[in-house]
Amino acid sequence: MKQILSTKYLPFISIFSLIALIPLVISKDQYAMVLVTTVLLYAVLASAWNIIGGMAGQLDLGAGAYIGLGAFTTGTLLTRWNITPWIGMFIGGFVSVSFAILIGLPLFRFKIKELWYALTSSALVEVLRIVFLMWDEVGGPTEKYLPGGGDNALYSLRFSTYIPYFYIILIFLVIVIYLNHRIRNSKLGFSLLALGEDEDAAEVLGVDARGNKLKALMIYSFIVGTVGGLYACLYGFLHPSFFSTEISTEVVILGIVGGMGITYGPFLAAIFLVSFREYLRAALGGELAGLYLAVYAVVLIVVALFQPRGIAPLFRRLFEKVIRSLGGREHESSAKASS
Amino acid sequence: MNHPPKLQVNNLTVNFGNLMAVNNVSLEVYPGEIAGLIGPNGAGKTTTFNAITGLIIPSSGKVFFNGHDITGMLPHKICRLGMSRTFQVIKAFAHMTVEETVRVGAYNRCNEKNVYKKVDQIIKLCDLADLRDKLCSDLGLAILRRVELARALATEPEMLLLDETGAGLNQTELLSFMDLLRKINMEYSITLLVVEHVMQMVMGVCSRIVVLDSGEVIATGNPESISTNPKVIEAYLGKRVPQCY
Numbered sequence: 108m109k110q111i112l113s114t115k116y117l118p119f120i121s122i123f124s125l126i127a128l129i130p131l132v133i134s135k136d137q138y139a140m141v142l143v144t145t146v147l148l149y150a151v152l153a154s155a156w157n158i159i160g161g162m163a164g165q166l167d168l169g170a171g172a173y174i175g176l177g178a179f180t181t182g183t184l185l186t187r188w189n190i191t192p193w194i195g196m197f198i199g200g201f202v203s204v205s206f207a208i209l210i211g212l213p214l215f216r217f218k219i220k221e222l223w224y225a226l227t228s229s230a231l232v233e234v235l236r237i238v239f240l241m242w243d244e245v246g247g248p249t250e251k252y253l254p255g256g257g258d259n260a261l262y263s264l265r266f267s268t269y270i271p272y273f274y275i276i277l278i279f280l281v282i283v284i285y286l287n288h289r290i291r292n293s294k295l296g297f298s299l300l301a302l303g304e305d306e307d308a309a310e311v312l313g314v315d316a317r318g319n320k321l322k323a324l325m326i327y328s329f330i331v332g333t334v335g336g337l338y339a340c341l342y343g344f345l346h347p348s349f350f351s352t353e354i355s356t357e358v359v360i361l362g363i364v365g366g367m368g369i370t371y372g373p374f375l376a377a378i379f380l381v382s383f384r385e386y387l388r389a390a391l392g393g394e395l396a397g398l399y400l401a402v403y404a405v406v407l408i409v410v411a412l413f414q415p416r417g418i419a420p421l422f423r424r425l426f427e428k429v430i431r432s433l434g435g436r437e438h439e440s441s442a443k444a445s446s
Numbered sequence: 447m448n449h450p451p452k453l454q455v456n457n458l459t460v461n462f463g464n465l466m467a468v469n470n471v472s473l474e475v476y477p478g479e480i481a482g483l484i485g486p487n488g489a490g491k492t493t494t495f496n497a498i499t500g501l502i503i504p505s506s507g508k509v510f511f512n513g514h515d516i517t518g519m520l521p522h523k524i525c526r527l528g529m530s531r532t533f534q535v536i537k538a539f540a541h542m543t544v545e546e547t548v549r550v551g552a553y554n555r556c557n558e559k560n561v562y563k564k565v566d567q568i569i570k571l572c573d574l575a576d577l578r579d580k581l582c583s584d585l586g587l588a589i590l591r592r593v594e595l596a597r598a599l600a601t602e603p604e605m606l607l608l609d610e611t612g613a614g615l616n617q618t619e620l621l622s623f624m625d626l627l628r629k630i631n632m633e634y635s636i637t638l639l640v641v642e643h644v645m646q647m648v649m650g651v652c653s654r655i656v657v658l659d660s661g662e663v664i665a666t667g668n669p670e671s672i673s674t675n676p677k678v679i680e681a682y683l684g685k686r687v688p689q690c691y
Contacts, residue, residue: 294553294561301539301550308537310521311499311530313554313601317520368541416541 118426123281130270140269144341146381147276148334152354153361153373154283155330160359161367162296163323164303166221169210169228170358172235173203173328175350177335182253182345183245185263192264196336203332204325206231211324215317220306229352236350250344264340272341279337280374283330287370290326299323300368364410366417375419380406450513452477452605452637453498453529458507460493467493469661470507475605480631480638482652482669486682489658491641492534495607499531500524511605525554528604532594532611534641540583544574544593547582551600564600572596572626588619592626599630605637606630612644624650649673657681 126147133139152170159167177199184190184198210231214224239246255263266272290296298319301309310316339345361380365372383406387399414421451474460468468490475481483491497504500521509517516524530551539547545565552564569578572592577585582593591611598606608627612620624647630636631651642648648655648669655672657665659681665672672678 293558297546297550297553300542300546304539304542305537307501307521308533308539309550311501311525312551312597313522313525313530314550315520315522 119284123277127274127277130273134268134270137269140273142382142385144269144273144276145385146377147273147280148338148341149357149361149381150374150377151276151279151283151334152331152358153365153377154280154287154370155327155334156358156362157287157365157368157370157373158290158299159320159323159327160362161365161369161372162291162299162303163320164299164367165320165324166225166359167228167324167327168225168352168355168359169207169231169328170331171232171349171351171353171355172206172228173331174335174338174354175232175235175239175347176203176206177332178339178349179239179245179345180332181336182251182339185253185255186251191262192336192340196333196340199336200329200333203328203335207324207328208321211321215320218306218316229355232350232352232355236347239347239350246345246347248347250346252344253339264337265343272337275337276334279330279334284370284374286326286330291368291370295319295322303368360407364407364417366419369417369419372417372419375422376417379418449477451475451510452512453639454510455494455498456508456510458494458497458509459505460490460497460502461505466661468497468504471658471661471663473656473663473666475637475639477637478631478635479653480627480640480651482648482655483639483641483658484643484648484655484672485658488660489681490661491658492609493661494658495531495609495641499529499607525601525603528602529607530598530601530603531607532591532598532609534609534613536587536590536594538582538585538590538593541581543579543581544585544596545569545578547593547597548574548600551597554601564602568596568600571599571630573622587614588616591615591623595626599634599636603636605639608638608640608642610641610643612642612647615644620644620647623647627651 129143130140133143152174156167156170159165177196180199180202181192181195184195185192190198210227214227219227240248253263253265255265260266290299298309298314301312301314302316302319306316335349338349361376362373364380365374365376380403384399384403387402391399391402410418453475455471455473458468458471459466471490471494473483483494485491493502496502498509500516500519500523503518507517508515511524511527511529514527516527516529539550542550548565548568549561552561552568556564569575572595574589574592574596577589582590585593595606595608595611611623611627615623627638627640628651631638638651640648640652652669655665655667655669656663657672657675657678664677664681665675667675
């Protein structure tokens with residue numbers, strides 16, 4: 108235990124302990140709570156995307172589909188059969204995985220990759236949105252509100268403040284980032300990275316392209332589907348607009364800006380980009396609608412130009428400089444190893 | 447040559463639309479030898495390699511490895527049976543370090559526990575110790591050829607197919623590479639099939655040579671007989687024009 112605390116997990120543990128303290132400071136400010144919860148939510152989604160997109164190099168635009176599937180599964184189980192979302196969201200995760208397998212098998216079998224994979228996964232979101240728009244029993248054009256709240260808050264996962272959601276999502280984030288870290292340093296991670304770099308070269312080195320990509324897609328869709336269940340509870344209703352191509356795009360942007368395949372990259376990107384975007388929305392939204400998106404786009408272009416490998420390497424250099432100036436040599440190697 | 451062949455290619459044909467890239471090619475590679483596959487540009491050498499290692503599915507013909515029919519098998523399964531390759535156009539893992547690149551190959555036969563030992567062993571064998579933490583995108587061609595060989599060796603192959611590993615190397619690099627090839631052939635008894643343009647390398651390391659031209663085998667034999675074979679000279683230099691003076 109002492110060993111763990113003193114070396115490579117120290118930055119990890121201290122950062123998340125600090126984050127866990129945030130609600131104590133800002134719990135009165137409802138808007139700030141919404142903001143930090145949104146940041147964490149996107150951090151979880153982008154970190155999950157890092158497995159299929161960052162490591163395996165598959166430009167997956169299907170996050171919205173798995174969020175929607177998870178949300179509708181969880182919500183419908185709660186409203187119809189009164190099954191608690193604590194179980195429902197994991198069932199939602201499994202439903203997402205089934206869909207992922209359904210599209211992943213043929214896509215990977217016929218070596219559909221890069222742009223074609225992106226288009227196909229993006230189409231999945233749109234197709235499901237329309238299906239749920241027309242499927243009145245479960246979806247339909249009007250919002251379906253989830254029951255619960257009050258005395259039942261814990262069972263139905265419907266809290267009146269954001270603080271419990273914040274902590275639940277924080278736990279998700281810790282698990283997903285740890286999972287990223289473990290995969291990154293395992294056979295699966297190395298296989299995925301190699302596939303992302305060059306599929307032919309990876310295959311002749313004994314990497315099973317179909318199997319590994321499918322594994323990555325399954326892990327990713329399970330996490331996103333589970334988060335989707337939470338998403339439904341957070342908003343308190345179900346609507347086919349949960350199948351959102353905007354969320355999918357946002358997740359991919361965070362994953363790329365953070366640094367492809369870097370464990371904590373998407374998390375950093377979520378902290379900076381999502382809060383920056385929301386700040387712009389608040390600051391500029393009153394002046395001219397849509398101006399904040401234009402400024403946001405300029406920032407993305409600047410990152411693409413000057414940090415094409417993402418912002419994480421920048422932070423690593425900064426981190427190492429700080430550590431060195433503090434005289435803590437031991438962390439340098441661990442910082443490298445944990446990336 | 448009483449042993450059964452390690453690799454046997456029977457009447458291999460590959461069509462790309464109307465273009466017949468490889469036409470009815472048959473060749474054998476015997477255990478423990480270094481065989482060469484040469485021919486002018488566009489003769490179908492790389493396509494033959496791709497068809498053998500499963501990257502493309504041949505239009506007809508059969509490929510046997512250790513007696514197993516591996517025609518049209520997925521590349522990673524062929525690798526697991528003990529055959530790997532390098533590429534003519536370098537396919538480096540640009541954003542991975544040398545050590546990580548080798549580790550990808552090492553996982554073919556190793557688990558999480560003994561993978562480090564394998565990686566260390568291969569890096570030492572290929573003389574890459576000083577560069578193990580360098581990103582592949584920062585390395586030059588000669589080193590990358592070595593890295594490609596290293597990651598293929600890490601899969602613990604019985605047979606390696608090397609696609610123009612000598613191309614673009616200077617004299618010193620070439621000589622050290624040839625030494626390395628002889629070493630892995632002798633000490634690790636890995637059978638090699640090399641596609642090569644650099645004649646110094648072909649004549650220096652190969653014990654038997656197959657010559658391809660326009661997708662067909664035109665000659666097979668030892669280096670001396672190949673270098674004097676009129677059909678081979680014709681394929682490389684063209685027909686001798688009757689002199690009229």
